[in-house]
Amino acid sequence: MAQATRILFVSGEVKPFADVSDTAALVRTLPERLQESGDVETRIMMPRYGTISERKNRLHEVIRLSGTEIPMGEETETLKVKVASIPGIRLQVYFMDSKRYFKRKGVYADRKSKEPYEDNAERAIFFGRAVLETISKLRWGPDLIHLFGWMAAPIATLIRTEYAEAELFAKTKLVFTPDDTGVVADVTDELVARLQLPDDTARGALQDLAAGQADAVALPGTSTRNADDALTFDPTGETLVDDIKAIYEQVLGVPA
Numbered sequence: 593m594a595q596a597t598r599i600l601f602v603s604g605e606v607k608p609f610a611d612v613s614d615t616a617a618l619v620r621t622l623p624e625r626l627q628e629s630g631d632v633e634t635r636i637m638m639p640r641y642g643t644i645s646e647r648k649n650r651l652h653e654v655i656r657l658s659g660t661e662i663p664m665g666e667e668t669e670t671l672k673v674k675v676a677s678i679p680g681i682r683l684q685v686y687f688m689d690s691k692r693y694f695k696r697k698g699v700y701a702d703r704k705s706k707e708p709y710e711d712n713a714e715r716a717i718f719f720g721r722a723v724l725e726t727i728s729k730l731r732w733g734p735d736l737i738h739l740f741g742w743m744a745a746p747i748a749t750l751i752r753t754e755y756a757e758a759e760l761f762a763k764t765k766l767v768f769t770p771d772d773t774g775v776v777a778d779v780t781d782e783l784v785a786r787l788q789l790p791d792d793t794a795r796g797a798l799q800d801l802a803a804g805q806a807d808a809v810a811l812p813g814t815s816t817r818n819a820d821d822a823l824t825f826d827p828t829g830e831t832l833v834d835d836i837k838a839i840y841e842q843v844l845g846v847p848a
Contacts, residue, residue, distance in 0.1 A: 604743025640687035720746035741771030745802035
């Protein structure tokens with residue numbers, strides 16, 4: 593990649609802020625190592641869960657990015673955007689904050705019952721809209737968005753439907769990496785109607801939908817998942833950056 597390529601990483605978890613699965617460590621490591629190569633400009637976005645201490649992690653609100661009213665059916669939810677640096681490195685994480693969807697003492701499931709939240713699909717759709725609205729306010733058009741897991745998965749649908757006419761995303765490519773959290777979050781007829789999603793919105797499990805809508809599916813070599821035409825990478829070894837760059841270049845159409 594001769595010129596700096598803009599890569600947006602979107603995930604439901606990033607170490608050390610939220611660490612539920614192997615995805616958290618990957619999204620902590622990958623942007624740093626890519627940015628160190630000198631030809632990639634990265635940004636990271638995740639939810640601000642109630643489990644994340646603002647004082648300990650030194651989160652602060654970005655006033656110019658906050659205040660957006662995110663439509664959620666007949667209601668709206670006010671978005672706050674906060675930012676913090678990953679300890680020890682020069683990478684910032686943008687946190688999408690919502691009392692309604694994220695101010696809970698659990699990440700994907702109730703801390704006491706261990707049962708996944710019933711509104712996980714709705715939470716993910718709010719998060720997806722929040723990310724795209726925040727990027728729009730930043731006027732930072734990503735060349736590629738790498739989506740990790742079910743929480744980030746709705747962006748693959750939203751960018752092709754609600755944001756299809758947005759010039760900022762006209763050339764944006766999508767790579768999706770599923771997680772292994774075991775969380776099942778589905779887009780149903782009831783959800784489409786209640787959140788006033790486009791009628792032609794695909795129904796089904798969020799991760800399956802994203803895998804079908806992204807320009808590529810990238811799987812860690814250790815993954816037990818199967819996906820037709822999936823590209824693989826070594827998530828922990830020395831070839832991580834080379835593997836990921838090769839995937840990005842293939843998706844972006846960069847000559848080998």
